[in-house]
Amino acid sequence: MNYPARVKIIDVGPRDGLQNEKQPVAAAVKVELVQRLQDAGLKEIEVTSYVSPKWVPQMADAASVMAGIDRRGDVRYSVLTPNMQGFEAALAGRPDEIVVFGAASEAFNQKNINCSIAESMERFAPVVRAALDAGIAVRGAMSCTVGCPYEGEIAPEKVGYLAGLMKGIGVQRVDVADTIGVGTPIKVQKALEATLAHFGIDQVSGHFHDTYGQALSNTLAALELGVWNFQSSVAGLGGCPYAKGATGNVATEDVVYLLHGMGIETGIDLDKLIDAGQFISQHLGRPTQSRVAKALLIKRAG
Numbered sequence: 290m291n292y293p294a295r296v297k298i299i300d301v302g303p304r305d306g307l308q309n310e311k312q313p314v315a316a317a318v319k320v321e322l323v324q325r326l327q328d329a330g331l332k333e334i335e336v337t338s339y340v341s342p343k344w345v346p347q348m349a350d351a352a353s354v355m356a357g358i359d360r361r362g363d364v365r366y367s368v369l370t371p372n373m374q375g376f377e378a379a380l381a382g383r384p385d386e387i388v389v390f391g392a393a394s395e396a397f398n399q400k401n402i403n404c405s406i407a408e409s410m411e412r413f414a415p416v417v418r419a420a421l422d423a424g425i426a427v428r429g430a431m432s433c434t435v436g437c438p439y440e441g442e443i444a445p446e447k448v449g450y451l452a453g454l455m456k457g458i459g460v461q462r463v464d465v466a467d468t469i470g471v472g473t474p475i476k477v478q479k480a481l482e483a484t485l486a487h488f489g490i491d492q493v494s495g496h497f498h499d500t501y502g503q504a505l506s507n508t509l510a511a512l513e514l515g516v517w518n519f520q521s522s523v524a525g526l527g528g529c530p531y532a533k534g535a536t537g538n539v540a541t542e543d544v545v546y547l548l549h550g551m552g553i554e555t556g557i558d559l560d561k562l563i564d565a566g567q568f569i570s571q572h573l574g575r576p577t578q579s580r581v582a583k584a585l586l587i588k589r590a591g
């Protein structure tokens with residue numbers, strides 16, 4: 290099997306990981322988390338989202354977080370913008386990339402962003418145009434590409450349909466998300482293949498939640514197809530506010546351990562990443578969800 294020699298990881302912990310926290314996390318803590326992630330070698334970080342504070346109160350400090358980070362030229366900072374209102378608010382923070390986000394499931398799309406898939410494309414299209422005109426890159430996140438909390442199993446055709454719509458409005462690359470972590474390798478490969486009918490291999494990333502403990506297997510399945518971009522959350526933070534019971538993203542530490550063990554380069558320092566995970570886990574007052582971090586912390590303690 291020929292696996293990619295190098296993988297790029299987008300850590301989505303500051304956004305996807307923290308958005309569901311009930312207690313407010315101070316902007317300064319989020320800023321320090323971003324700092325620690327870039328110190329660990331992450332070159333792409335999903336920082337925050339410009340969404341309604343009534344829907345996702347934890348992201349209400351998006352502007353302060355973006356203003357507070359110590360930016361590096363070699364790091365790409367992305368933010369979620371579901372509509373023109375979010376995009377216009379995001380501009381002051383100078384994101385390198387904006388993310389529009391839809392779902393392969395009609396019901397989830399409605400719950401998450403309060404409109405149908407077709408309506409979401411009408412909202413996204415001007416956002417995508419404005420971003421590209423401003424020299425900002427555009428990613429499309431596709432939720433529920435394997436299963437949906439409301440509709441159950443999702444057919445790959447629905448994923449292909451959404452990917453085609455994203456491509457049609459000018460989105461440059463897309464995330465294939467298993468939002469509720471129900472996917473298994475063959476199903477995930479089918480969702481990825483349906484997406485690859487519209488986007489090149491360099492433009493497709495895997496975004497796997499670990500609710501059923503399948504995320505690393507699904508990562509391997511994606512690597513087998515040649516996918517080399519992945520999203521994960523430091524310390525396995527997260528859960529989606531509109532997917533009850535869904536746990537966090539696969540932990541970045543676990544993905545890095547898998548990749549390094551396979552001889553795949555990431556540019557990430559696992560020890561520093563574990564420290565970043567400890568920083569945020571201690572702040573949240575609960576242990577890391579990363580199995581690798583737990584094991585290596587015990588080893589460190591001697």
Ligand SMILES: CC(C)(COP(=O)([O-])OP(=O)([O-])OC[C@H]1O[C@@H](n2cnc3c(N)ncnc32)[C@H](O)[C@@H]1OP(=O)([O-])[O-])[C@@H](O)C(=O)NCCC(=O)NCCSC(=O)C[C@@](C)(O)CC(=O)[O-]
Pocket residue numbers: 305308338339340341342344345369371372374375376378390401402403404430431432433466467468496529530
């Ligand atoms: C999309 C909307 C805004 C539509 O919400 P809406 O109610 O349909 O919007 P609206 O245009 O009718 O406006 C209603 C109110 O929202 C305000 N509003 C409108 N837009 C914005 C904005 N951008 N920023 C701030 N405020 C906004 C607007 O100003 C107004 O305020 P009011 O007059 O009532 O005070 C809403 O449904 C929303 O914010 N949803 C939250 C979606 C979200 O953040 N979900 C979690 C992220 S997606 C995810 O986690 C999945 C992913 C990406 O990780 C991949 C995976 O694993 O699946």
